[in-house]
Amino acid sequence: MLEALKERVNADAALVRRGRYLTTTFLMEIGEMPWLISIFEGRIVSVARGPFVMPSSSFALRSSEAEWQKFFSAHPPPGSNDLMALIRRRVLKAEGDLKVFMAHLRYFKEALAKLRPIGGSA
Amino acid sequence: MSARFEPIIGRYMHLDLFGKPHRLYVEEAGQGTPLLCLHTAGSDGRQYRALMNEKRITSRYRVIAFDMPWHGKSSPPAGWHNEEYQLTSAQYTTMVLSVMTALELDRPVLIGCSIGGRIALHLALEHPQAFRAIIGLQAGAHIDPYYDVNFLHRPDIHGGEVCAAIVSGLVGPDAPEKERWETLWHYMQGGPGVFKGDLYFYKIDGDIRSRVADIDTGRCPLFLLSGEYDYSCTPEETLGVARRIPGCEATIMKGLGHFPMSENPGEFLKYLLPVLERIAATSADAAAARP
Numbered sequence: 001m002l003e004a005l006k007e008r009v010n011a012d013a014a015l016v017r018r019g020r021y022l023t024t025t026f027l028m029e030i031g032e033m034p035w036l037i038s039i040f041e042g043r044i045v046s047v048a049r050g051p052f053v054m055p056s057s058s059f060a061l062r063s064s065e066a067e068w069q070k071f072f073s074a075h076p077p078p079g080s081n082d083l084m085a086l087i088r089r090r091v092l093k094a095e096g097d098l099k100v101f102m103a104h105l106r107y108f109k110e111a112l113a114k115l116r117p118i119g120g121s122a
Numbered sequence: 123m124s125a126r127f128e129p130i131i132g133r134y135m136h137l138d139l140f141g142k143p144h145r146l147y148v149e150e151a152g153q154g155t156p157l158l159c160l161h162t163a164g165s166d167g168r169q170y171r172a173l174m175n176e177k178r179i180t181s182r183y184r185v186i187a188f189d190m191p192w193h194g195k196s197s198p199p200a201g202w203h204n205e206e207y208q209l210t211s212a213q214y215t216t217m218v219l220s221v222m223t224a225l226e227l228d229r230p231v232l233i234g235c236s237i238g239g240r241i242a243l244h245l246a247l248e249h250p251q252a253f254r255a256i257i258g259l260q261a262g263a264h265i266d267p268y269y270d271v272n273f274l275h276r277p278d279i280h281g282g283e284v285c286a287a288i289v290s291g292l293v294g295p296d297a298p299e300k301e302r303w304e305t306l307w308h309y310m311q312g313g314p315g316v317f318k319g320d321l322y323f324y325k326i327d328g329d330i331r332s333r334v335a336d337i338d339t340g341r342c343p344l345f346l347l348s349g350e351y352d353y354s355c356t357p358e359e360t361l362g363v364a365r366r367i368p369g370c371e372a373t374i375m376k377g378l379g380h381f382p383m384s385e386n387p388g389e390f391l392k393y394l395l396p397v398l399e400r401i402a403a404t405s406a407d408a409a410a411a412r413p
Contacts, residue, residue: 075295078351082291085353088268102273103280105287 001068001115002028002035006044008114015114016042019107024100027057031065042107059096067091074117083109130174132195137224139191139199139217146221147195148188152180155254155405156230157398158222159187160238162260162381163324164285164317165308166194169235172387178395182402183231188221192316194308207319210327214241219249231401235259236355236380237324239346243334243363250342255401257394258346260380262359263331265324275315282310285317292380294351296389305384339369343404345397346370349378 009015019042028035034050036057063071063086070080079085083105086092094101101108132149149167151174159170167187174185189196192207218241222230231254234242239261246256274285286309293302309317337344344367348360357374364372375382375393382390 078357079353081295081351082353084269084288084291088353090268098270098273099279102284102287103278105284106290109287109290 001030001072002037002047002049005037005047005111005115009044009111012110012114015107015110018042019104019111022100022104022107024058025056026096026101027055027060029060029062030068033065044111057096058100059094059098061101062093062095063091071112072115076116083112128171128175129180130171134195135188135221135224137220139220140213142199142201144191144199145197146188146191148186148221148225149174150184150186151175152183152185154182154184155402156225156227157183157185158218158227158230158232159185159383160218160232160234160241161187161190161193162236162238163320164193164289164312165305165381165384166190166196166311168194168308169305169381169384171384172391173383173394176387176391178391179398183398186225186227186230190217192313192319198313207315208327209237209320209323211241211244211323214323214328215244215248218245219252222252229254231255231257231398233257233259233383234261235383236261237320237328239355240324240328240330242344243330243337244328246337246339246342246344247330247333250338253342254405255343255345257397258344258360259382260348260352260355260360261346261363262355263334263363264329265354265359267325271318271321271325274318274321281314281317282312285312286310289354289380292352292354293385294349294377294379294382296377297379297385298388301385301387305381308384334363335366337367337370339367343401344370345401346372347375347382347393347397348372349375349380349382351378352380354380 022042023040025038036048036055038046070076079089130149130151135146135148137144137146161167161169166189170187173179192198239258242256242258286306289309346360346364348357360372364370378386
């Protein structure tokens with residue numbers, strides 16, 4: 001589900017520039033499946049699919065597969081159009097060192113929105 | 123391309139509020155029934171720029187928006203550098219009524235969005251005689267905290283960046299890019315801790331759940347307009363408030379979010395103009411009925 005992230009983020013020069021002070025590895029759970037995404041100075045360097053034995057990450061974003069599918073759809077319905085909307089509905093858990101997530105919130109929102117079909121909502 | 127001026131006039135008003143001198147920035151455009159506009163938390167009166175440029179409104183209404191203290195071009199009061207800003211219901215009420223008195227507004231129509239929509243409910247309950255009608259945008263009685271607001275004001279996170287990023291998803295998906303990013307720019311320009319201080323009213327002090335059913339729309343008509351994509355004040359919350367207030371009319375605005383007047387003025391006007399039309403007609407009836 002997240003394989004395209006690296007290519008799509010790295011192709012957006014403005015997004016990479018906004019992330020130039022961001023170097024981290026964070027974890028996403030799509031239902032039961034964990035993914036580790038590593039970022040170096042705004043560029044995605046790897047997107048690895050689990051399962052993992054001992055994954056290390058700065059923070060984690062965890063939600064069900066159904067919720068992520070709605071979020072990643074071309075025109076997400078109200079309540080599914082934004083990471084904070086999912087958090088508001090208590091269906092997305094953001095855990096760990098959230099300072100990294102919040103300091104670069106625009107980057108993370110825009111990076112994950114890249115997984116929507118081309119031509120969908122930002 | 124030649125230069126062009128908008129019809130908006132801005133002035134600075136000196137006014138004592140809460141026992142302290144304040145310097146407030148006030149903008150207005152148009153002539154007629156006063157229409158007093160209250161901006162959202164962490165933003166300023168520029169959110170109403172489209173209303174002030176809309177001839178269908180300014181031909182009948184004197185549209186006025188002021189930047190709250192600490193916001194936009196209004197200054198915080200002297201001594202602010204050692205204070206933590208926190209907006210309370212009492213202060214907000216005093217502020218709105220004081221500005222009305224200072225500008226000699228005779229029973230204006232009030233329109234407020236988000237925290238402005240919340241205080242609109244307070245004013246509808248406590249000061250209905252002071253208003254011709256009240257329009258609450260994204261107005262709810264209460265919101266449960268859903269994120270840690272301390273992230274909005276700490277030196278190791280850029281306040282402007284995080285405030286705009288927090289609210290960016292509250293803009294509806296169909297908003298024109300220009301208006302979407304203008305709306306977010308206002309958030310990026312907010313002073314340190316101001317958005318957070320406003321949220322003290324929005325999330326804690328301004329809770330009006332227990333009293334909202336006492337609003338008497340016979341004394342002051344109340345209209346609620348809420349955007350479909352607002353997950354801060356959700357359509358369900360607005361409809362829930364409307365169900366508890368006899369005579370209150372609520373409309374959910376398709377495709378719009380939390381900042382209708384600023385994020386997508388063209389769509390918003392389709393909902394606002396009929397409400398203003400009805401208020402004008404009702405006011406005319408009431409005037410004709412007076413002996």
